[in-house]
Amino acid sequence: MGILYHESSKTFHLFNGEISYLMIVLANGQLGQLYFGRRIHDREDFSDLLEIAPRAMAACPTLGDKTFSLEHVKQELPVYGTGDYRSPAVEVQQPNGSRLSDFRYQGYRIEAGKPGLSGLPATYVEKEQEADTLVVELADTVTGLKAELYYTVFAQGSAVARSVRYVNGGREAVYLERAMSLCLDLPDCDYDWVQLSGAWARERHVIARRLAMGIQSVASLRGNSSHQHNPFLALKRPATTEQQGEAIGVSLVYSGNFLMQAEVDAHNCTRVLAGIHPDTFCWKLEPGESFQTPEAVIAYSCQGLNGMSQAFHRLYQKRLARGYWRDRERPILINNWEATFFDFTEEALLQIARKAKECGVEMFVLDDGWFGGRRHEMAGLGDWRANKDVLPHGIAGLAEQIEEMGMKFGLWFEPEMVNIDSDLYRSHPDWLLETPDRARCHGRNQYVLDFSRPEVVDTIYGMMAAILREAKVSYIKWDMNRSITECYSKALPADRQGEVFHRYILGVYELYQRLTEEFPHVLFESCASGGGRFDPGMLYYAPQAWASDNTDAVERMKIQYGSSLCYPISSIGSHVSVTPNHQVNRQTPLHTRANVAYFGTFGYELDLNKLSEEEIEAVKEQISFMKEYRGLLQFGTFYRLKSPFEGNEMCWMVVSEDQRTAIVGWYRILNQVNAHFTRIQLAGLAPDFCYQNSRDGSKHYGDELMGFGLITSDVTAGEIPPNVAHSCDFESRLYVLKAVEG
Ligand code: DGJ
Helix, strand or coil, rough: ECCCCCCCCCCCECCCCCCEEEEEECCCEEEEEEEEEEECCCCCCHHHHHCCCCCCCCCCCCCCCCCCHHHHEECCCCEECCCCCCCCEEEEEECCCCCCCCEEEEEEEEEEECCCCCCCCCCCCCCCCHEEEEEEEEEECCCEEEEEEEEEEECCCCCCEEEEEEECCCCEEEEEEEEEEEEEEEECCCCCCEEEECCCCEEEEEEEEEECCCCEEEECCCCCCCCCCEEEEECCCCCCCCECEEEEEEEEECCCCCCEEEEEECCCCCEEEEEEEEHCCCCEEECEEECCCCCEEEEEECHHHHHHHHHHHHHHHCCCCCCCCCCCCCCCEEEEEEHHHHCHHHHHHHHHHHHHHHCCEEEEEECCCCCCCCCCCCCCCCCCCCCCCCCCCCCHHHHHHHHHHCCEEEEEECCCCCCECCCCHCCCCEECCCCCCCCCCCCCCCCEEECCHHHHHHHHHHHHHHHHHCCCCCEECCCCCCCCCCCCCCCCCHHHHHHHHHHHHHHHHHHHHHHHHCCCCEEEECEECCCCCCCHHHHCCCEEEEECCCCCCCHHHHHHHHHCCCCCCEEEEECECCCCCCCCCCCHHHHHHHHHHHCCCCECCHHHHHHCHHHHHHHHHHHHHHCCCCHHHHEEEEEEEEECCCCCCCEEEEEECCCCEEEEEEEEECCCCCCCCECCCCCCCCCCEEEEEEECCEEEEHHHHHHCEEEEECCCCCCCCCCCCCCCEEEEEEEEEEECCC
8 A cells, every 4th residue: 555646747646455546736737637446557657648639619728728628637626617617526606706716736745544534424544554645735826725635545445535625724705615525537438327226115226327428416405315315326337247347436424415426528538526415505614714525435346346345345344333333243133113113111112022032132122202202203302301101110220121131222212303292392492493484394293403503412412311321221223204304504694504404414423423432332223214314424423224114025135235235234224024014015934034134233123922933933043043143244245146126036145254154145036936947156255165055965165156156946946846845935045155174
């Protein structure tokens, strides 16, 4: 790993064993982009990679020279309107009304390690040797605005982290109307665009299409990263598969409004932008003030989409997630939400907990409905004190009883919300986000607190911390069940209203930071009506996230498969729930529900008392299986093998670091008769290891399992013999492969 600066050609070369990132100070003093991809040899002068040609209609700054036009130059901090007509990375409104700026190179510095981002989540290092950071200093002389471009290259992995810090070094206030975290100009457009999109209960489906001339984007304007679009995109070569070929992943470490777009220009160059969505953003910078953008992470792979995902998984699991739980196997929990919804008593909860304990569950989580007047959706949010009518011994008393059973206790909060029918609203009606003189929308009958105000964050912190101090709470599920509308803070002046969305998220991060600091052993799981805020920003505080309110195993295959494009398996909250399923009314076998949930944090979302004896035995086996293999399932190297978006079968696997153990999960949606023979080429095994298959005891070398493949045909591939159990719809199997003597 290293960062080189070649003074003679004014070229920067960031590299490690896998990747190179090249930039050049352009003839006009702006910063140009030359290359991002697999590691290449260093040279003193890469300026020939800057393709410049005289073009008709180009806007050129120097009279007599028709070759240099910003429209045709790949840049790191482009501005609209000075020759470049593409979407810019920055836009600054100035006192005279102009939005033109011109950021020229001033100098650079290289720092060992990686500095933190003030108030924002970001990837980090534990030792300076793990990364180097280049800071390129640019400035706009007219306004005095400075831009510091941060690039971190890590010793391990194929990712680069990028952010920008603006400092107003001028004499007058300016307004940042756009401050993207990343601009990556690529020299061609021969890519498929891959996004993770959907809706409530079908989050992060993989959607791919050919990149085409013009702008394509995903975005959120909802105040959260959203169910609809994830702050992630991948550009892959059309021939790239899960295992082979080039792919570039872009991920934004942010939980609020975002924009990620790719613009293909007339000459087949592609500009990728990622950052806070400019449509809802305008930040006033007084002289001397600074603004830090969120961090964007780009990952390069020449080993297919799996290579890209593994780069994100390693970085996000080890150097984005933090704290006590980062590297620890996650407790198997039972959550009462789908078992009871709001309708529970203390005794009913204890009954669920007792049965769970008998089955081997390690933690009981009490979901919504335990506080204030919360017996339904209309009341209670904001009053974070136990409802003694329901819980006569309070949270401390209930937690104590759970602990006495030998389980840990977890608790649900929705800290950012308030119901009109609550003591909090009655005392502070002005703490809502709402626009004066305008109607306001509720979402699920609730309103959003103005987390841009420190006193609001402080008050909620006080209530939550009081419970955590007095009760043995080992886990918090932090929910957020509506998006933001009528965004306006009564505490900010007119010309700072464009800051509210971002200040809101900073307030959320502040509350997370304070709670995780004071209660470092509490495991946080983020949630937003399921997967509405399943993003890297949240991962920094909460190492796991509830993936979706849809707990149906078949639906979950798509949701979890899509999530794995960027997010590690240890972060994917996944539970076994009841059938018929609450969301889609589907009946799926218990083993398939578990086989899907194993590839995540694992737990149960039902009342085990309602299961048959036979089912309880199966649950006990599932739990002991998960206890044995969760280290591998949650922290092993994960490979997607067959996509549920492309056919009737889905397959994925994990491999241990020493490659001696692997678990393959195979799933088939609808049953077939007289079916094709099927096999799956596995990945990540040691070619020379001989693996024994747990299902039938057969032995095969790794090269054979990856070359010929693992046979997955079953009894349906022919006439079904008498006395052979018939397989069914929603069938699935796990294959545990262990290296043995050949
Ligand atoms: C939405 C979550 O995703 C559910 O799991 C549950 O916690 C409900 N909110 C409770 O209101």
